[in-house]
Amino acid sequence: MRRYVEDLNFQGEEYVSEWTPWSPQDIRRKKGVLEAARLMLNSALTAPFAGGVPSTEAHLVYGQEELEALARKMEELAHTNSAWKKAFLYEAVMVRDSDVILLIGNTRCHETPLDAGCGMCGGTMDCGYFYEKKNHKYGLVDITDRSSPRMIDGPLCSARVNDMGYAVGSALWTARTLMVDARPFASVGIAGHKLGYCPKSGMVVGIPVAAKAKNPYVDVNVDYHLINMDKVLDNTRKIYQTARIIRGFDYRKWVPKPVNTDKEED
Amino acid sequence: MGHLIGKEYCLDHLVEVAKSIVLAIHKAPQITGKTEIQAEILWGDDLEPIIEVLGPVAKVARYVQWDYETIKRCHEKGESPVIINLGAKVSTSNLGWNCGACGFDTCREFNRYSKNDSGGGGQLGGPCCNWKLLDYAIACDWACASAWHYNVDNRIMGSLGFALMALGYLPEADVRLGLALGPPRDMVYYSREEMHKTLDYEQDKMDMIRCVPTMFTGFPGGGNPMYKTKQDWWAPPEYMGVGYSDAAMEVMQEVLYEQVPEIVVKHADAVAARYTKSN
Numbered sequence: 148m149r150r151y152v153e154d155l156n157f158q159g160e161e162y163v164s165e166w167t168p169w170s171p172q173d174i175r176r177k178k179g180v181l182e183a184a185r186l187m188l189n190s191a192l193t194a195p196f197a198g199g200v201p202s203t204e205a206h207l208v209y210g211q212e213e214l215e216a217l218a219r220k221m222e223e224l225a226h227t228n229s230a231w232k233k234a235f236l237y238e239a240v241m242v243r244d245s246d247v248i249l250l251i252g253n254t255r256c257h258e259t260p261l262d263a264g265c266g267m268c269g270g271t272m273d274c275g276y277f278y279e280k281k282n283h284k285y286g287l288v289d290i291t292d293r294s295s296p297r298m299i300d301g302p303l304c305s306a307r308v309n310d311m312g313y314a315v316g317s318a319l320w321t322a323r324t325l326m327v328d329a330r331p332f333a334s335v336g337i338a339g340h341k342l343g344y345c346p347k348s349g350m351v352v353g354i355p356v357a358a359k360a361k362n363p364y365v366d367v368n369v370d371y372h373l374i375n376m377d378k379v380l381d382n383t384r385k386i387y388q389t390a391r392i393i394r395g396f397d398y399r400k401w402v403p404k405p406v407n408t409d410k411e412e413d
Numbered sequence: 414m415g416h417l418i419g420k421e422y423c424l425d426h427l428v429e430v431a432k433s434i435v436l437a438i439h440k441a442p443q444i445t446g447k448t449e450i451q452a453e454i455l456w457g458d459d460l461e462p463i464i465e466v467l468g469p470v471a472k473v474a475r476y477v478q479w480d481y482e483t484i485k486r487c488h489e490k491g492e493s494p495v496i497i498n499l500g501a502k503v504s505t506s507n508l509g510w511n512c513g514a515c516g517f518d519t520c521r522e523f524n525r526y527s528k529n530d531s532g533g534g535g536q537l538g539g540p541c542c543n544w545k546l547l548d549y550a551i552a553c554d555w556a557c558a559s560a561w562h563y564n565v566d567n568r569i570m571g572s573l574g575f576a577l578m579a580l581g582y583l584p585e586a587d588v589r590l591g592l593a594l595g596p597p598r599d600m601v602y603y604s605r606e607e608m609h610k611t612l613d614y615e616q617d618k619m620d621m622i623r624c625v626p627t628m629f630t631g632f633p634g635g636g637n638p639m640y641k642t643k644q645d646w647w648a649p650p651e652y653m654g655v656g657y658s659d660a661a662m663e664v665m666q667e668v669l670y671e672q673v674p675e676i677v678v679k680h681a682d683a684v685a686a687r688y689t690k691s692n
Contacts, residue, residue, distance in 0.1 A: 231510050265537040266534060266539045267538060270527065300513065301512075301515050313550050316558065319442050320555060
């Protein structure tokens with residue numbers, strides 16, 4: 148058996164700051180959030196489940212390109228439905244402002260229901276509502292046709308969906324315990340699912356996670372997709388640069404001074 | 414100054430802990446932000462109608478039997494659990510997302526079905542907008558997580574949800590679950606010391622044969638395998654049969670449509686009156 152080799156090289160220093168974005172100090176910060184998200188994922192796996200049956204899969208997504216792809220998918224979906232348009236556009240901004248995205252899916256809600264006749268899916272005293280709308284043979288659901296025009300290929304076993312809620316809840320509880328900001332979103336889940344995350348699931352919820360001075364998921368302004376920190380910074384670059392262009396002096400020879408100033412400027 | 418002795422103060426404090434847990438329930442994050450979560454607390458003799466309703470159901474469902482026996486035995490020996498009733502109204506979608514998760518193309522079609530055509534709620538309620546159900550489940554999970562942090566043994570129970578629905582608790586809700594809390598000791602609802610010696614070895618083994626038959630299946634190449642249900646399982650051989658059971662259905666019908674309603678009738682008015690008073 149290989150013996151544990153103790154690493155006693157315990158020294159170093161790490162500079163951490165959220166500014167500037169994607170700098171080494173910011174990436175170190177993000178790595179801390181990734182650790183938190185990993186623990187959130189573990190919590191999701193230990194949530195209560197009907198019958199104790201494992202049915203959760205998850206993806207952790209991080210990195211500038213990965214988050215941008217997710218945000219763009221959300222924006223694409225936003226324009227397919229006026230009822231969720233604004234929310235999806237706003238939440239795409241939040242994804243770009245996040246450090247890590249945790250996607251949690253349920254692998255059984257569309258294929259292997261609880262089969263307990265609980266009635267939650269359709270309000271009936273048996274599982275008929277689910278099975279009558281599914282392509283199945285003697286209760287074995289055939290999911291090979293994935294061409295549904297719907298965003299989610301329902302109906303789903305609501306008992307399994309309920310289990311997924313438990314998983315999401317436990318992840319969020321751990322986020323709260325670890326003092327990282329997190330919020331559950333349908334938009335992130337649907338977009339992530341469309342991109343191929345949580346591929347075995349019938350339904351997915353997305354939880355962006357961040358550890359920044361300002362919680363990215365609350366206190367948003369109107370037209371958040373048009374007015375947000377990224378846009379404000381870009382706007383500053385646009386306006387301030389031009390404002391400099393229309394100045395006219397060589398600072399080595401002369402600098403304008405306020406009028407009525409008694410003492411000389413330094 | 415003070416001196417608390419015995420177990421009574423612990424049991425009393427469970428109610429206070431339950432109130433704190435209800436705060437966590439209402440603080441739980443939501444996906445839609447549009448789901449109203451309802452929570453109530455029951456304890457002491459107020460558990461008796463619930464225990465009574467679960468009694469006949471316990472005869473036809475083992476998991477209900479376990480919940481029923483545990484709660485009943487704890488209550489009878491003066492260690493009554495505290496139960497948080499959790500409910501929400503999720504059978505109507507006010508989202509307009511038309512996501513299809515419910516099985517309909519649009520929320521409007523789902524709402525029409527829910528209003529006119531559904532069975533009016535199965536064992537646990539329904540039908541459900543699955544996004545709103547997720548909000549509800551997150552709140553239920555926060556109740557469990559909160560109880561966990563208070564180090565109170567707990568279990569979220571569909572059996573209690575059925576009893577709550579039958580008796581008319583949480584009348585505004587269309588899904589219901591119950592969170593059983595305490596009594597203050599370890600492993601009340603897991604491994605279940607209360608249930609020791611309830612099943613003998615043979616009953617336990619027969620449960621496994623019925624529930625996990627592949628573990629007991631002989632060579633399947635003949636198409637009708639023998640089942641290894643005893644030490645000398647080959648002599649004489651035993652085979653599994655599948656078929657409609659008049660006996661099982663009769664018992665189920667009797668329980669759900671005769672025995673449970675009889676009990677409900679005794680208590681329903683008193684339960685309903687509580688909600689009338691509070692209005």
